[in-house]
Amino acid sequence: MxxxxxxxxxxxxxxKSGYYDYAKEAQSLDSILKGRKKLLExxxxxxxxxxxxxELDPSYEITGIDFTPAMLDRAKARLGNRAKVVEGNVLSMDLQESFDGIYSHxxxxxxxxVGNNYHLYSFLPNFEDTVKMLNNIARHLVDGGLFVLNIQSEETDADGDQDIGNGIVYCSIKLIQSVT
Ligand SMILES: C[S@@+](CC[C@H](N)C(=O)[O-])C[C@H]1O[C@@H](n2cnc3c(N)ncnc32)[C@H](O)[C@@H]1O
Known part of the structure; x- marks a missing residue:
C-alpha cells in the first residue's frame, strides 16, 4: 500500500482537468521515439x-510497469489487450526482455x-537506489535504445486551485525547505 x-x-x-495534456505529450513522445515501437512505460x-x-499509432507494442495495484487495475481496464501491464518495482524489475524505448511520464x-535549471528527480528515497534504478532501466534497453523523461515545471502557489469536479479541489503547495 x-x-x-x-x-x-x-x-x-x-x-485530465488540465494538469497534463496527454494527447500533446503523446505527440511529442512519438516524434522523439523516431520509429522505436517496442516500449516500456x-x-x-x-x-x-x-x-x-x-491512439496515435496502434502498432506501438507497449508494456507498462507500476507497483500500485489500484492504479494498475485502472490501466488494465483502460488499455485492455492493446498493451501489457505488469505489477513491479522499477528498482528490482527483471522483465527478461529488452525495449527500443523506455519512458517515464x-x-x-x-x-x-526550476527557473533556468533542470534537475533529475526520482521517487526513490536515496541516491544509491536512484543509480540502481537507472542501471536497471539501461539493462532493459536494446543497443541504441532511448530513455525518455518528461520535464516537469516547478509547481508554485501561483498555479492556484483546480476544481476537478464532485466537490474536489486539487491544490499544489510549494514546499520551502529551511536549512539551519
Ligand atoms: C504521477 S503517476 C504517473 C502515471 C502515468 N505515467 C501518467 O502519466 O499519468 C506515478 C506512478 O509511478 C508509480 N511508481 C512510483 N514509483 C515506482 C516504482 N519504484 N516502481 C514502479 N512504479 C512506481 C506510481 O505507483 C504511480 O502510478
Missing part, C-alpha cells in the same frame, strides 16, 4: 499516456525545471 493506492480513484479526474499509472500513444524518474 502506498500513497497512489489512496489517490487512484481521483487520479484520472485530477490529471515505467510508472504507467492508470495508462493515460499509453492510451494516447496507441510523471513516473519514478523525471526532470524538474
Amino acid at each position: 502506498n500513497k497512489y493506492d489512496d489517490i487512484a480513484e481521483y487520479y484520472d479526474a485530477t490529471m 515505467i510508472g504507467v499509472g492508470t495508462g493515460l499516456l499509453a492510451e494516447k500513444l496507441l 510523471g513516473g519514478p524518474a523525471g526532470v524538474c525545471r
Whole structure:
C-alpha cells in the first residue's frame, strides 16, 4: 500500500482537468521515439499516456510497469489487450526482455525545471537506489535504445486551485525547505 493506492480513484479526474495534456505529450513522445515501437512505460499509472500513444499509432507494442495495484487495475481496464501491464518495482524489475524505448511520464524518474535549471528527480528515497534504478532501466534497453523523461515545471502557489469536479479541489503547495 502506498500513497497512489489512496489517490487512484481521483487520479484520472485530477490529471485530465488540465494538469497534463496527454494527447500533446503523446505527440511529442512519438516524434522523439523516431520509429522505436517496442516500449516500456515505467510508472504507467492508470495508462493515460499509453492510451494516447496507441491512439496515435496502434502498432506501438507497449508494456507498462507500476507497483500500485489500484492504479494498475485502472490501466488494465483502460488499455485492455492493446498493451501489457505488469505489477513491479522499477528498482528490482527483471522483465527478461529488452525495449527500443523506455519512458517515464510523471513516473519514478523525471526532470524538474526550476527557473533556468533542470534537475533529475526520482521517487526513490536515496541516491544509491536512484543509480540502481537507472542501471536497471539501461539493462532493459536494446543497443541504441532511448530513455525518455518528461520535464516537469516547478509547481508554485501561483498555479492556484483546480476544481476537478464532485466537490474536489486539487491544490499544489510549494514546499520551502529551511536549512539551519
Ligand atoms: C504521477 S503517476 C504517473 C502515471 C502515468 N505515467 C501518467 O502519466 O499519468 C506515478 C506512478 O509511478 C508509480 N511508481 C512510483 N514509483 C515506482 C516504482 N519504484 N516502481 C514502479 N512504479 C512506481 C506510481 O505507483 C504511480 O502510478
